[in-house]
Amino acid sequence: MKNITLVQKELLTWYNKHGRHELPWRKTDDIYHIYLSEIMLQQTQVNRVRDEYYPQFLAKFPTLASLAETPLDDVLAAWSGLGYYSRARNLHKTAQLSQKSLPKTFKELLALPGIGQYTASAICSFGYEQNVPVVDTNIARVLKRYFALLHVKDKTVWEYAQKLLNHKEPRNHNLALMDLGSMVCLPKNPKCAECPLQANCQGKEEAELYTQKKKKEYESLELFYGILVQDDKIALTPARGNMYKNMLELPSVEPIEEDYLGSFKHAYTKYRLHVKLYKIYTCTEVVWVSIDELHKAPVSSLTKKALSTVLY
DNA sequence: CTCCGGTGTG
DNA sequence: CACACCGGAG
Numbered sequence: 001m002k003n004i005t006l007v008q009k010e011l012l013t014w015y016n017k018h019g020r021h022e023l024p025w026r027k028t029d030d031i032y033h034i035y036l037s038e039i040m041l042q043q044t045q046v047n048r049v050r051d052e053y054y055p056q057f058l059a060k061f062p063t064l065a066s067l068a069e070t071p072l073d074d075v076l077a078a079w080s081g082l083g084y085y086s087r088a089r090n091l092h093k094t095a096q097l098s099q100k101s102l103p104k105t106f107k108e109l110l111a112l113p114g115i116g117q118y119t120a121s122a123i124c125s126f127g128y129e130q131n132v133p134v135v136d137t138n139i140a141r142v143l144k145r146y147f148a149l150l151h152v153k154d155k156t157v158w159e160y161a162q163k164l165l166n167h168k169e170p171r172n173h174n175l176a177l178m179d180l181g182s183m184v185c186l187p188k189n190p191k192c193a194e195c196p197l198q199a200n201c202q203g204k205e206e207a208e209l210y211t212q213k214k215k216k217e218y219e220s221l222e223l224f225y226g227i228l229v230q231d232d233k234i235a236l237t238p239a240r241g242n243m244y245k246n247m248l249e250l251p252s253v254e255p256i257e258e259d260y261l262g263s264f265k266h267a268y269t270k271y272r273l274h275v276k277l278y279k280i281y282t283c284t285e286v287v288w289v290s291i292d293e294l295h296k297a298p299v300s301s302l303t304k305k306a307l308s309t310v311l312y
Numbered sequence: 313c314t315c316c317g318g319t320g321t322g
Numbered sequence: 323c324a325c326a327c328c329g330g331a332g
Contacts, residue, residue, distance in 0.1 A: 042318045114320090116320080117318090118318060136318080138317090212316090316329105
């Protein structure tokens with residue numbers, strides 16, 4: 001590739017002018033804050049993390065040590081509604097495994113639960129300012145288009161990221177690629193006219209060739225949950241399956257027509273859930289949760305949605 | 313109803 | 323390497 005230094009420079013110039021410098025986890029050098037932001041940002045939109053979960057979570061658990069000594073229930077309660085709850089379980093586990101602070105090497109970080117190749121690199125680059133490449137989906141899309149990498153393995157994309165890496169300013173370089181991917185080099189309808197790399201971009205003519213192609217086949221499921229309220233408390237029960245492990249949910253019931261209360265839809269991954277709610281009169285393995293304190297309970301959005309259809 | 317996105321497991 | 327895992331925004 002030619003003019004690599006020039007490309008790096010144009011990228012940084014664009015970043016200085018258009019980058020998302022105001023994101024709270026970019027204005028701190030607290031490695032715990034940076035780590036937390038990366039875990040939350042896995043599979044989750046920036047705005048929700050920035051405006052809601054990140055500030056609230058840090059207010060509740062200001063240090064890695066405070067997180068480590070908190071019961072898992074409370075961590076899951078703070079994560080409630082954010083989804084992908086294994087992230088919260090792994091976060092808690094990693095806090096307990098880390099003595100005082102997170103390790104400083106890529107290899108040690110990668111060994112911790114919930115930290116894969118991307119997150120280990122991101123912590124090394126954004127937190128420790130180490131001279132390492134970072135590749136998330138946004139950066140991968142930028143690199144694939146720019147270098148016209150069709151049908152390549154992830155390993156190849158990482159090699160291009162390494163080749164393009166700006167060793168003078170690796171952190172800002174990586175952040176620049178990331179912002180370019182999420183603001184300009186969009187999966188659909190990329191804004192090539194605004195792109196600082198457009199002149200030498202090898203993929204701009206057929207930009208859609210480099211985006212993920214996913215096949216979707218949905219599976220419909222009908223679920224029945226029981227509602228039991230006594231003294232302003234709702235009957236919940238420990239979640240059975242692996243998905244909402246360590247959380248609370250409504251008890252599953254057999255549908256009885258005369259006890260029908262209402263229904264709603266919910267969706268995740270390939271599943272399309274049709275949920276029906278029924279009055280019940282007893283509940284085994286019950287955990288009573290005060291309706292006023294539901295926000296302190298480890299429950300999913302599915303459970304919250306169910307409760308909001310029958311309470312108030 | 314479609315889109316978007318890392319890690320862990322088998 | 324395929325698949326499970328979430329939820330809100332558009």
